[in-house]
Every structure is written in structure tokens, then in C-alpha cells.
Amino acid sequence: MRALIVALAILAGGPALGQGAGSTVPETGGILPTDEMGWPLFPDPGQPRSPIEAEERAMGEQVVAGLSNASVSITTSFDGSEILIYGAVKREEPMPEGDLDVIVTIEAPSQPATIWQKQRRFGIWVNTESVRIGAAPSFYAVATSGPLDEILDPAWDSRFRISLPQALRAFAGTPDVVDTRPFTEAMIRLRRQNGHYRLQESSVTLVEDTLFRTDIRLPANLIEGDYKTRIFLLRDGRVIDVYRAGIEVRKVGVERWLYNLAFEQPLLYGLMSLAVAVAAGWGASAAFRRLRRS
Amino acid sequence: MQIYLPIAEVSVNAFTLTGLGGLVGVMSGLFGVGGGFLITPLLFFIGIPPAIAVATGSNQVVASSVSGVLAHMKRKTVDFRMGGVLLVGGLVGSGLGVLVFTILQRIGQVELVVQLCYVVFLGLIGGMMLQESVRALSRSRNATGGRRRSHQHSWIHRWPFKVKFRTSGLYISVIPPLLVGVAVGVLAAIMGVGGGFIMVPAMIYLLGMPTKVVVGTSLFQITFVTAFTTLMHAVNYNTVDVMLAVLLIVGGVIGAQIGTTLGARLRAEQLRILLALLVLAVCGKLALDLFLTPDDLFSIATGAG
Numbered sequence: 001m002r003a004l005i006v007a008l009a010i011l012a013g014g015p016a017l018g019q020g021a022g023s024t025v026p027e028t029g030g031i032l033p034t035d036e037m038g039w040p041l042f043p044d045p046g047q048p049r050s051p052i053e054a055e056e057r058a059m060g061e062q063v064v065a066g067l068s069n070a071s072v073s074i075t076t077s078f079d080g081s082e083i084l085i086y087g088a089v090k091r092e093e094p095m096p097e098g099d100l101d102v103i104v105t106i107e108a109p110s111q112p113a114t115i116w117q118k119q120r121r122f123g124i125w126v127n128t129e130s131v132r133i134g135a136a137p138s139f140y141a142v143a144t145s146g147p148l149d150e151i152l153d154p155a156w157d158s159r160f161r162i163s164l165p166q167a168l169r170a171f172a173g174t175p176d177v178v179d180t181r182p183f184t185e186a187m188i189r190l191r192r193q194n195g196h197y198r199l200q201e202s203s204v205t206l207v208e209d210t211l212f213r214t215d216i217r218l219p220a221n222l223i224e225g226d227y228k229t230r231i232f233l234l235r236d237g238r239v240i241d242v243y244r245a246g247i248e249v250r251k252v253g254v255e256r257w258l259y260n261l262a263f264e265q266p267l268l269y270g271l272m273s274l275a276v277a278v279a280a281g282w283g284a285s286a287a288f289r290r291l292r293r294s
Numbered sequence: 295m296q297i298y299l300p301i302a303e304v305s306v307n308a309f310t311l312t313g314l315g316g317l318v319g320v321m322s323g324l325f326g327v328g329g330g331f332l333i334t335p336l337l338f339f340i341g342i343p344p345a346i347a348v349a350t351g352s353n354q355v356v357a358s359s360v361s362g363v364l365a366h367m368k369r370k371t372v373d374f375r376m377g378g379v380l381l382v383g384g385l386v387g388s389g390l391g392v393l394v395f396t397i398l399q400r401i402g403q404v405e406l407v408v409q410l411c412y413v414v415f416l417g418l419i420g421g422m423m424l425q426e427s428v429r430a431l432s433r434s435r436n437a438t439g440g441r442r443r444s445h446q447h448s449w450i451h452r453w454p455f456k457v458k459f460r461t462s463g464l465y466i467s468v469i470p471p472l473l474v475g476v477a478v479g480v481l482a483a484i485m486g487v488g489g490g491f492i493m494v495p496a497m498i499y500l501l502g503m504p505t506k507v508v509v510g511t512s513l514f515q516i517t518f519v520t521a522f523t524t525l526m527h528a529v530n531y532n533t534v535d536v537m538l539a540v541l542l543i544v545g546g547v548i549g550a551q552i553g554t555t556l557g558a559r560l561r562a563e564q565l566r567i568l569l570a571l572l573v574l575a576v577c578g579k580l581a582l583d584l585f586l587t588p589d590d591l592f593s594i595a596t597g598a599g
Contacts, residue, residue, distance in 0.1 A: 076537075078298040079305060114595045124584040126406055127593075186592030194341075220296060220305030221341075254537075255300040262301055262532050270528030273353050273536045274521050277543055281360030284547030289368070 062090040063102070063233040063243045071248040072218060072227075074255055080220040083247065085143075086213040087231060098236040100209045101151040103162060104143045105232075106216050106247070109225035110135035115183040131183040133168055138223050139196050140167045143214045145204040153237035160239055162232065164188050164197050195219050222249055301535035302346045308541055310340060315354060315542035319549020322358040323365070324557045325494065325509065325569045330355050330487030330520070331412070331576060333542065342538065349527035349534045352520040354542040355488045358550045359517040365554040366510030373461035373507045377514035379468050380493070383475020384519040390476070391483025392526065398484070409580055411485050416577035419495050423570035426499070431563040462503045462511075471501060479519060488516040491573060505566070509557070 065087025072081045085104050113136050116127040144151060148163060157163050168184055191197040196219065204214040218227075227247040232239050251259055262269045297308045318333045330351050337347035366372050398407050453467030474496045482489035493512045497503045503511070528534040557565060 074298055076298055077296065079296045116593050116595065118588055118591045118593075120587075124406075125586075125588055183592065186590070187594055190590065190592065190594055220298065221303065223303050251300060255298060258300045258536060262528070262534070262536075266529045266532055267525070269536070270525040270534060273528060273534050273539060274356060274524060276536060276540060277353055277357035277521075277524075278360050280540070280543045280547050281357040281362075281550075282364060284551055285361045285364040288365075288551040 060091060060093045061233060061235070061240055063231055063241045064088055064090050065231045065243045065245070067229060067245055067247065069247065071250065072222070074222060074224070074249065074251040075253055076255060078220060081218045083216050083218060084213065085216065085229065085231065087243070088211050089209065089233060095209065096235070099151070100206070101145045101234040102204045102206055102212045103145070103152065103232040103234065104204060104214050104216065105162060105230045106139070106141045106218070107137045107167065107228045108139035108223060110137050113187070115187050117183065131180050133187070136168045136187065139219065140164065141198040141200065141216045143200040143203045143216055145202065145206045145212065147201055148199065151234055151237060156237065156239045160232065160242070164199060224249055224251055297537070297541070299535050299538050301533065302342050302538060304341055306340060311538065311541040312545035315545025316549035319358045319546035320553040321572070322546070323362050323550040323553020325565065331485070331491055334487060345531060345533045346535050346538070349524065349531065350538045350542070352488070352527065353524045353534055353539040354546055355520045356517060356524060357543040358546040359488065359513045359520065361547045361550040362554060363510060363513040363517055365551065366513060371507050372510035372514050373459055374514070375457070376459045376462055376471060376503070377511045379471045380475040380511070380515040381518050383472040384479040384482070384515055385522060387476035387479020388483045388519055388523060391480040394480065395484050408485055409584055411481065413577055413581045413584065415481070415492060416573045416580070419492065420570050420573035420577055422499070423495055423566055424574065427563050427566035427570060431567065462507050464501070464503065466501065474500060475515070482519060483523065488520050490516050
């Protein structure tokens, strides 16, 4: 049964998974900064480690962009949402030399997570080792105008935290395993399998090196919060401009009301849940009795 | 039809959930088990976060148990005095179980202990029941005389605080049923189930209750213990998803009625063989999960854990 569900998950995530069979995780060795213990550090991707310097920007190209929705409402029948991201490159001078590329990312609010590894102990499989991640986005999508490792310089990736491995942040405490890489790779692999982490290479259409557009589908299993969208303009692997926008994801209607009740009046909510259960149980019993009598 | 669950924060197919509830409801009406030991793992499989699956599962068990216990009350097959004693034990045990669960969580081995509990208990009980009911079935088939004595004196009759349980036709000490209640409560809290699959055999084989009243009485106890558990989860952890519960319940209450009707037509021995086979099947599946190499050695748990 589990195998079937995994197979379904892979089918559903087909387009996103199609490009990179096998090891889909770009090699990150050597470019991650480390602390005094030698563990990689993951600062907040929202904050570039260093701003784009004025001279680096001097190429005079800027990105202007828009989103099809600035907010997503989660209703009872919510089944995911398609976000269209479009924009143009603004120039005051003639177009400079070099390859122009665009990368779009959408990032959900982060949550702490624990990655467990099973090992065989006394014949049975037991969770033995774990790595705790202080904050990992529950959803992260990267759409690019070309193969990511060709259009993005690793140093710039690390600076703006663009690719999937960079999206995981800050281990919670010192990990108690020697090598954390299998764990973070497993996390990315598992989340890519269920469609929560996506790399949509070459899905950004770039017209005449000026206009671009892409669609990113938000999955049905969204959590509430402020989602961050970033649009990177790159020339020869270097980020030359960033445009940021937010998407507000909120529950509405019954969803909102139940959620608030559950968290603000938990006792009332619990009693209501029980009342619903008892009423349904009694109602069905009564209905069947009547049905049998007639 | 996809539906978004407000607390679980996942989108699932409404018909899948209703069908699941219905299946478990039939079990509930047929065997007097709450069905938690089936519904909780099934909810894991369709991607409901474990904490929410456990809490909401107990809410669904309340509904199917109420439905079942009402049907049994009509047929006068509930021993309220015995049910009350089991319930007192169950509430105490449930409190103890939550304590044990918290400790296990701190060590980080909840999953393993829960799985091992399932394998050991389901294996033991399923095996015992199968052996016993096959023997009973062959006895009733080929022997006309040699009927087993309906009333056997054992160690249970020597304990103090004897009480008459009229519906069950028993005159035994309250201590054994109280202990059964506590044990079931502890296991129920650790394993996140109603505990019927442990209580039903305990009532038959330990307390010597007649099979006819066992199902109704255990449903009576399960109704109140799971209601208590649901409230605890809702208040302490906000993990009850009422939308999910309603979908499961809609299927569950209908299933429970079908199960009760079916149960009245089947013979007690056949019923016991069916339950034994079901228990062994779930046990086998869980044991395989422990022994076979998993598809992926890694797993993600969200939250600070």
C-alpha cells in the first residue's frame, strides 16, 4: 500500500521530477559557509548576506514584475492555486553583452523539522540518528529560464540562497551525526517526491531578453502565512537585480472559523466535536431503526 | 471531491475518507472494537499528520461507538455495571498512559514502541482467539454432548469485593475488571486507539463474560474513554480536526449499523474467527514494516519534536 502511494506521489509530481532523475541535488560542497565547528551555517534566505553593490548593479538593468494573485484564500474546496508571475527587464542603456536569465522562487513560511534515519537493530528497523533543522520552508519552488547549474554561479546561489539545498536553514544545535549531508539530501528528496519542493528548470519563458513569464502551482496542502516571491535577474551567472513580492495565504469562511475556535476556545471546540460525533452516532442509529421498522 | 481540512492543513478526497470511515464502522458494529487500530494507520497512509490522525481517530471512534452501543442497548446486551467499573479503570489508565507517552516522546522512540506494542498485543490476542474459536467451532460441530461448563471457578472468584453483574451472570470481585480497565486505558493512550481489540478478549477469557454482552459493554466503555481522550487532545494539543472527523463519521455510523445487523446474524464462533484473522492480518502488516527494509531509510517529522 505504501509503495502504491509513493508511486502515485511520483506520478503527481511528474513534471517537476522529470528533469533530474537520480541525484537531483546540486553539489553544494565547498560553498556553504561553516561555523567554528565546521558545521554549515544557513542564514535567512530573505536576507542576502551582502547587498548588491552599486558597481555590480551598474549594468543598468532592472526587473519589474507582477503576480496574478497577491493573496490566496483557502476555502473548503481549496485544491491548490496557480500563480502566474510575469514581468519585464527595464533598461536605460542599450542591452549589454552576456546571457540574460531569470529565476523565480516562491517560499512558504518555515517550520522546524527533524530528519530521522532508520538502521537495523536486532533485526528490526529503528530510528537511530536524527538531524534537526531549525527552519525549513514547508513549500519551496524554483522556476528558471535554463538549467540551474548553468545559469547560476554557486557563489551567488549561496549569497541569495536560491537553490533547494540552500533553502534549508540553521541546524538546531550541533548535529550529533558526523555527516549531515545525507540527511539534508533526504529531506529535499522526500519533499520533492511529495511535490512540496520543486525545481522547474527552463519553465520561465523569456522573450527577446526582455519579457518573461512563468506559472508556479501552489499545492493543495498549503499552510497559512505570508509566502515570499523573489524574481532574480541574472547575467552570466551573476545576480544583477532582485524583485520581491508577497503572497498572503489565508483560510477563509468555515475553515477560518473552525481554526480560530480550535485554537482560541479549545474546550468549546472539543465539546462541539464530541457533540457532532454523538449526534451523528445517535442520528444514524435512530434512522436505521425507523428504516428497519418500515 | 477534494476537501481542505482546516486543522490538518492538508487537502484530501472526501469520498476516500467516507469510505474509510464506513469500513471501520462495519468492524465496529460487528466486533465491538472501536476500529482505532485500523483507522489511525490508514489515516497515516493518506497523509494526515500522525498527531491529528490519533486525536481525530478517537473522535470518530466516539461516534461509531455511540451508534453501536445504542443498537446494543435496544437488544439489552450492555452490562452497565461492568461497563462502569471498566470505565473508571479506563479513565485512570488513560491518564497514566498519557504520562508514559510524554516520557517516550522525550526519548524519541514513540513510533517504535507503538509499533512493537501493536505487533506483540495483536499477535498474542489474535493467536489466542483463533486457537480458541477454532477449537470451539470443531467441538460444536462434531460433539453433541460434552458441552463446556458455562460457569468455571478460577482465581478470579477468590478475590475480595465481590459484586453481582446481573446482565453478565457473574458474581466476581471488582478488582479484575478494574485492572482490565486500567490496562486497556494505558495501552489505549499509548497506541492512540479505543482499546476494544484488547478489552474484548480480556472480557471473554479473563473475566469469563458471555460473548453476547461483551461487545455492547466494551462499546459502552470505549465511548466514554475516547470522548475523554478527544477532549484531552483538543484542549492540550489542538489536534482534533472536526472536518476530518465529520467525513469519517458519516461513513462510520452507516457502517456501524450494517456491522451490528450482520453481527446479529452470524454465530459467535464465526465472529471470533473473523476478528482473530483481522487482528492477525494487521499484526502481520506491522511486523513486516519492522523487519523488511523500508523504501526510504529517512523520514521527516515537522515541529520542534
